[in-house]
Every structure is written in C-alpha cells, then in structure tokens.
Amino acid sequence: MAEEAAVRAQAETVRRLKQDKADPDEIAKEVAKLLDMKAQLGGDEGKQKFVLKTPKGTRDFGPKEMAIRERAFKAIISCFKRHGAEVIDTPVFELKETLTGKYGEDSKLIYDLKDQGGELLSLRYDLTVPFARYLAMNKITNIKRYHIAKVYRRDNPAMTRGRYREFYQCDFDIAGQFDPMIPDAECLKIVHEILSDLQLGDFVIKVNDRRILDGMFAVCGVPDSKFRTICSSVDKLDKVPWEEVRSEMVGEKGLSPEAADRIGEYVQLHGGLELIERLLQDPKLSQNKLAKEGLGDMKLLFEYLTLFGITGKISFDLSLARGLDYYTGVIFEAVLLQQENQHVEEPVSVGSVAGGGRYDGLVGMFDPKGRKVPCVGVSIGVERIFSILEQRLEASEEKIRTTETQVLVASAQKKLLEERLKLISELWDAGIKAEMLYKKNPKLLNQLQYCEDTGIPLVAIVGEQELKDGVVKLRIVATREEVNVRRESLVEEIRIRTNQC
C-alpha cells in the first residue's frame, strides 16, 4: 500500500513535469523511475518483470501427473512389447533438411533452432520421419519397433483439451515387405487393445484407404492435380459440416459443383464388410484400378479383423482422410464416443486418440538410391488420454500415491538420529524402499502424519528399550497395530507386509 502510494506520487510528478513542459531529459528520467517502481510493484504495466512460467503450450508434470502418465505409458508399452516390438530412440532435433518436404502445409509449424554456427537444426515434428531417416541411414529393411518421445509443433495450443506444443507420441511401426494387410491388421488390434485396457469408454476406429480416396476423387471428376488439396478438405469433415467443406471445394479450390456433390454422396458412407462388397460392385468405383485395389485390401483387412474379433469397433468410413502427405494405403483413426448422451442414436465423437496408416514411400525419400521400405504404423495420442485420466481421477477422489516407500524409519525419543541412520542404511542395502525425516529430533506425531499424508504403510520405530532388546517396533499405519520384530527379521517382515520382494 505504501508502495502504491509512492507510485501514485511519482506519476503525479511526471504529470506535473509534462504539464510544465519541463526539460525532456528530466521527464524521461522521472518516467523511467515510475516504470521501475511499477515493475517492482508487479503491476500490469511493469514490463521489466521476470515472468515465472513455462513456454506457451507446454507444462510441467508434477508428481501426481507423472503417476498418471506412468500408468498410461505402462499400459501402452506392455501392449507394444506383447506384440514383440523392439524400442529405439532418436535425437530431439534433426537436420532441418531431414524434415523439409515431408509435412505439406504443416511445415510452418516446425520449430527451428537458431543458427549459432554449424548445422541448421529443427525440433522433430513427429516420430515417423525420424524413423524413416533411421531406417534409410542404417539400411534396415525389416523391423518392428516402438518409440515413445516428445514431439514439437508451433500450433495454437488448447491445453484443456490436451493439445500442446510439446507433447508425447507413442508410435508402433512395422517396416518390411510382407503379405498384404497382416501388419496393418495388427496395428488396428493394438489400438483396440490399448483403448480397451485404458478403459477410456466406448470408441470407434475409423478405417479408410488413400487408394480408395484417390479412386473416388477420380470417378467423381476431380482433376489429378487437385487430389491432395481436395483430400485436405475432406479431412475437415470430422470438425465442420459437409456444407462448409463443399463450399471450400467449390469456392476456394475451384472444383465443379457436380464433382463436389458426387464426393458428398460417397463421404457420408460408413459401415463394414457389406459396404465394402457394395462398393466393389459400384459401377464407377469398380472401374477404377486404385479404388479396386484399395477395396480388395480393405476386404482382406476386415477378414483378418474378424479373426481378431474386433470388427465391432471398426468402421470403414469414406470421410476419413488424415492430414499428412506421406500415407499411401490404409489409414485409420480412433475416436472416443461421448459417454453422457447414450440415448442419442448417433454417438458424438469427442476427439481422436490414435491414428496411423501405411506409408510405403517415405523411407525411399531418404535412401540415396530411392529403395523403398513399406511401412505401416500407429501413433497413440497420449496427451488427450492423460487429460481424460486426470479428470477421471479428480472426479473419483481416489488418492494416488506418488512414491513407493514401504517404511518410514522413525524414533519416539530424542538423540536417536544415529540409530535411525544405521537402520535405514541396512534397509536400503537390503532393497527396502525407506524414508526418514531429515530432522535430528522429529516428533513422533509428525512422523506418523508424514505417513498418513504420503501413504507409507509401515513405520519402523527405534527406541532405547527396543535397541536393548534387539528389536524394532513395526507399526501398521492403517490399523495402528504395533508389533515388535527382531532386527534380523525386519527386512523379511516388511517384504511380507508390503507384498514386495
């Protein structure tokens, strides 16, 4: 308050000097003084103030968020390992030219590093392009690998909906020349397993094929040169209604209204095997080589998915397009369905949590001789999953532990720091997870309270009498039961009581 008064007085000084048309240097000096005072006060106008924050679109993960994150990762990694994947890692930045020409219009979202001499570098935009670079560089033609790491996009963040500028991707890819649709089917099985395991609620996995899309564009009368840009328009159908997409096609992109209307009929189709069969008989599509190839493979894919028992959650959807340029075959995207309005006929999708597809040309873009390595893969969008798990945990009021500590080494009397240090050292050396308070003479009540707060289940209490008797008093926090345990049996007793070996 005294400071605010001082700022007001200073502002008055400045005002008066200006009014008096005083020496400009004098005014400038007083204005600087005023700004400085405001800055120290932390007011909105103080621009010198150091801002204590993380960069836009990023966040810290505290212990609680990390506990949730590790739960999700555990489910995802154990699925990837169940399917026999190896793991790799690549640097967070790549040579700028490695990323050039891979992302179409999205390239503007790439973070570049400052030119400080030496190579020009960019932060990775996804894990797929670094994977392709890795394969070409090491001449690997056959691998099944996962990669979990952060990627970077200078996008408009929407953090409450789990959209960040720094975010994790969890990628699983199969590279190699194999018989059609077997690896593709496994990718869909993986999405199904992970989403089921995480219990995120009902979901549907939309499937399509770039070849079907291209064939469809051809028979609808889209000129070859407009395939990619019309595909981008179709990709918006999950966010905006058809009318808007149509007017973009006709208005901005110069497509004939007739062609747009023909596309409009196809993109509202979705279904299963029977739709595939129907389209295979479609008088126009069946005449198009690409569409026929795509539909044939789609049929095979559905046969394999039937064997996996997961067609109930799969929808062949002609409106699915996927943004990225590099896809060449099957594409897919998993969306969670709204929970609340289960009475409505058509459940509303609340957002994509996984996506992927086949990209048979990307590795060849890096190979000096253009040798191709066919690839198919899936990326789990784990930030949105974190958001959902966080919200759910908050709602459930479940208390989540952020440490795994089994026992607190405590004392009831003073002058037992040395004894606590000796005992905790024994426990650590035996592999027991143990903590103690970093106080010479902590109060017993504070030590017990610490266990309550952090969920530590056991307290090992040393005291004069116990030391004489060669025992330690073990207290079970939940029941307040106390038992004397012989010192040489303590480790075993803690293991049994916490079920950890």
Place this chain on the structure above:
Amino acid sequence: MAEEAAVRAQAETVRRLKQDKADPDEIAKEVAKLLDMKAQLGGDEGKQKFVLKTPKGTRDFGPKEMAIRERAFKAIISCFKRHGAEVIDTPVFELKETLTGKYGEDSKLIYDLKDQGGELLSLRYDLTVPFARYLAMNKITNIKRYHIAKVYRRDNPAMTRGRYREFYQCDFDIAGQFDPMIPDAECLKIVHEILSDLQLGDFVIKVNDRRILDGMFAVCGVPDSKFRTICSSVDKLDKVPWEEVRSEMVGEKGLSPEAADRIGEYVQLHGGLELIERLLQDPKLSQNKLAKEGLGDMKLLFEYLTLFGITGKISFDLSLARGLDYYTGVIFEAVLLQQENQHVEEPVSVGSVAGGGRYDGLVGMFDPKGRKVPCVGVSIGVERIFSILEQRLEASEEKIRTTETQVLVASAQKKLLEERLKLISELWDAGIKAEMLYKKNPKLLNQLQYCEDTGIPLVAIVGEQELKDGVVKLRIVATREEVNVRRESLVEEIRIRTNQC
C-alpha cells in the same frame, strides 16, 4: 561409369564455352547442369547432396543400445525410488531468460531456438535450473524428486568417451530446510549404491565444500573479487597438472605467486576424518569463519557416512571445485578408477560419472520475493556409464535380447494363416507376448530360424492334425523338445515355461 563419362563431357563443354567467351548466360546454364550431374553422382564436389545423418554430437539408440540403456535406467530409478523420491518432468525448452545468468561462462553452450515470433526459448542446459524454476513457480518448499531427461550443450563432442551434445541426466534432489548434512549424506549414499549396483569397477567419490574453498582462498591471499575465477582454475586440476593451473592463476588471472603457492599446498591434500581434524586445527583456516563452518559440516558429514558404512570410497579432496556457479556448500564428484594397472600405487581416474552439491541460493533467484529454498542434489552422468556397459557387453559376447516375446505362433503347413491369426489373438488377449511371421505361408525352417535369431524360447505350432485334436504343438527352442498341449491349457503352459505371469 557412364555417368562419370557424362560429367566429364559436360565439364569439357563448360571449358570450351568459357574459352570461346560464349554468352555468360549460356555458360551459367551449362555450369548449373554440370553441378547437378555431379550432385547426382554423389561425388565430393556435389554440394547439393542430401546428407543422411543425425546432428553433430547426437546419436540414435538402436534396439541393442536401448536394451543397455534400460538396464542402467532401471538400476538408477530403483535406487531413486528406494529413497522415496517422487518424479517430475519439465519441458525440453525454457524461456531464454530462465536460463540467463545461471551458468557463468558456460552460457555460450546453450542452444537457442530461432525467433519465429512469440517467446524467446532455449533448450535446457541441465535439470537443476528447471527444477529451481519449478519450485519457485509452484511455491514448493519441500520435495524429494528425481528427473531423468535429456539436456543440451553446444560443446565439442567426444562421442567415444561418452560426451555428446544431447545427453541424459539422471537427477535426484532434496529441497527443504532441514538439519545439516542429513540430506547431503543421503545423496552420497545414493551415488555409492548406484555405482556399486551397476558394477562399473572401483570408484572414489571426492567431496569438498565451497565454503572451505572460499575460506582457503581468503587465507591464501586471493582477493574476494577473484574467488570465482580462481575456483574455475582449481576445477581444471583433474585434467591438467598443477604447474599449468598455477601459471594460469598467476599469468592470466593476475594472482600473486605467493598466493598461488599457498593454494598449491592446500589443493594437494586429500584424506578422511583425520584430515578434517587437522585442518580444523590449521592456524590459518581455523581463523576463517567460512572455512570453519565448512569443515565443521564436513566432519558431521563423515560421521553420517561412517554410519552408512561408505567412507571407504569417500575422499575429502581440497582440489575438487566443480564448474557451476550455483553451488554454495558441499560439492562432490564420483570418478571411476582405472582397472588395468592395479599394480600402480595411485590409481588413475578415467572420468567423472556422477556429481552434485548443495545450491541454497538458486530457487531464490526465481522467487519474486527472493525466498530461499535450500537444495542438495546429485546428477548421474549416464552416457559415460552407457559407453562402459556397451564396451563390456561387446567384450563379453553375451547375446542381449531386444524383445521379450515368449512364443512364436507358427505353422508347418500351408493355408493356415487364419488359424495362426486366431491363435495369436487368443494369446495376446491373455497377455502372452507373441509374434508371428507376416507371411501367408512361411516355411517352418524360417520360423524356427527367427526364434534362434531373436531368442524367442517357445514355438506354438498349429497344423491340420493338431486342429482336429484340439491341441497345439509347443516346441522348446533350446532343447528342440516338442509337446502337444491342449488348446485351453496353452496360455498356462507358456506362462510356466517362461516364468512370466
């Protein structure tokens, strides 16, 4: 060869045009053509060629390196958890101003991001400054946390010795106002546990205190203003001999030869409790308040380390200085000792694998009101540890598995793809780690060979007869033994035989 001849012919064309003083545009066009041909040929002179590499000072981790990396991480993380640490994560980049003024001369090694509009960002240089920023931002005054993540330094890489521009740090820190030396002793215990657990060979943990160093400088006649720069000189003692350090002090830094010689006497001292006692009696040091404080705490630290039973590997070493500006108390550094020449008296150190210390002022630099949060922490230099583990593994010829697959689903006859898909789906759903070859009709020999190559211990073979009998033939790869297992018992049988539940 034909291409090379074409390049030569083109070069001849260019030469002739130049000789004839032809139209400059014509010459430029032909030169461009020549460069293009050379680029396509991939010769040394072709500068258009795309370079397939990772950025300088970085590397990929393939499946084998990842398996080793995960072994090291597992040992480190389980130690951190044993000591009750929570885990946090922070963004890979920070606001540039967050890093400003924290690293002294090393600031020039910070990677900046390009200004693409918006905030100015830099890649993190270590995990300590982001941790301090996190504490101040969230007003946390009390936490024990670990953080394992990559940090970035535009240093001269020496990759064979494990020095990279992108590298992992594994940090454990204790923040809070506690009784002296208890958390500090725990940090040293942690280093001791991790290095013992990883079996990296003999090691020593050097310990010193910034207050002892400053006190020593004072009594040696170093002016206050030169403390930090003389400290930097002392820090070089692990790499260069005293004579060089002395001439830097006297020559470059203008210290009097007498002061340098006095320092020279102190910095050759190293030992244990008896050295601390002796220095506490030192007529000069004992008169210096800072040195006395530091020595008193060092004595206390050694008492605690005695209770932990680890003083055998601890050396109080007056030449240890540590580079970073922010340390305020105890500092330490663990070095591995040479294995080969065990007959030499003084084992030669082969490099630092862990380091840390107390930094009581750093959080206050971020707090708007300058509130201090005392901290002490340790950082494990895990890249050098990876290098050692990699070299050892290579020497041992131990075959390291890069997947955890328990069983390969195979078939001996043709036309059994559907049956393999059905069976593998059952196994995945039961949590068994299973693979199959992505071929319609793979040869049995190829399937068995795949198991040999990748270390898969079991093969589940489906065949016409087995299907009729309701059994699966389970083959144990190591012994070539084959047993028929009833289909409903297969999961259990695989679990038992691979000891995984």
